[in-house]
Structures are given as structure tokens and as C-alpha cells.
């Protein structure tokens with residue numbers, strides 16, 4: 001497994017990916033919390049940038065900048081990421097032992113018994129704590 005470089009870390013900080021990187025194997029890359037938090041950070045930065053821009057360019061230009069960047073950088077990546085997160089959880093529910101366990105929390109891919117993220121087909125509890133839904 002490769003380690004993330006500086007560029008990867010910057011992309012991860014603002015969650016500007018629409019696909020999980022190859023080094024995200026031991027934890028779910030997307031969770032609802034990380035998607036919403038990163039989207040809020042991006043929107044706040046874009047809002048601040050728009051306010052600064054009002055000092056230098058026309059209001060019309062700022063309005064277009066704000067609308068296009070809020071959609072393209074703020075909202076659209078979050079929506080695409082949520083789609084990927086949802087697809088992954090659906091696959092886990094349909095195809096893994098943890099997905100069929102009553103202790104699996106699909107909103108954050110967490111095993112509530114072990115308080116551990118479930119990322120593969122292999123249950124971290126070795127199926128000892130498995131209970132049907």
C-alpha cells in the first residue's frame with residue numbers, strides 16, 4: 001500500500017475526491033460525517049473568498065463566481081461522494097456477514113460492538129458476536 005503524498009493530503013483535507021484513493025483500505029474513506037464536514041469547510045472558504053472578491057471585481061462577477069464554485073466545488077463533490085458511500089454500504093449489506101448483522105451501523109460503516117469501522121468481507125469479531133438483524 002502506498003503512502004499519501006502532500007497532494008493527496010491536501011485533496012483529503014477538503015475531501016475533493018469522488019473516488020476512494022488506493023491507500024484508503026483500513027478505514028472507510030467516505031462517511032456521512034466526513035462528507036458533510038468537508039462540504040461545510042469548502043462552502044465556508046468559498047463564501048469568504050467571494051466576500052474578499054467583492055473588493056476587487058463587480059458584484060455580477062462575484063455572484064457568478066459564488067454560484068458556480070458553490071455548486072461545482074461545494075455541493076457537487078459532496079453529492080457524488082454520498083452516492084459512492086451509499087453504493088458501498090448497499091454492497092456491504094448485500095454481500096458481507098457484517099452487513100447482515102444487527103450490530104452493523106450503515107450510517108458510518110461501524111460495528112457497534114467493537115466500535116470499529118468495517119471495511120472488508122472479513123468481520124473484525126471473527127463472527128463471534130454476529131447476530132441476525
Ligand code: SF4
Nearest residue numbers: 098101111124125129
Ligand atoms: S458484531 Fe461482528 S459481525 Fe457484527 S458488525 Fe460487528 S464485527 Fe461485524
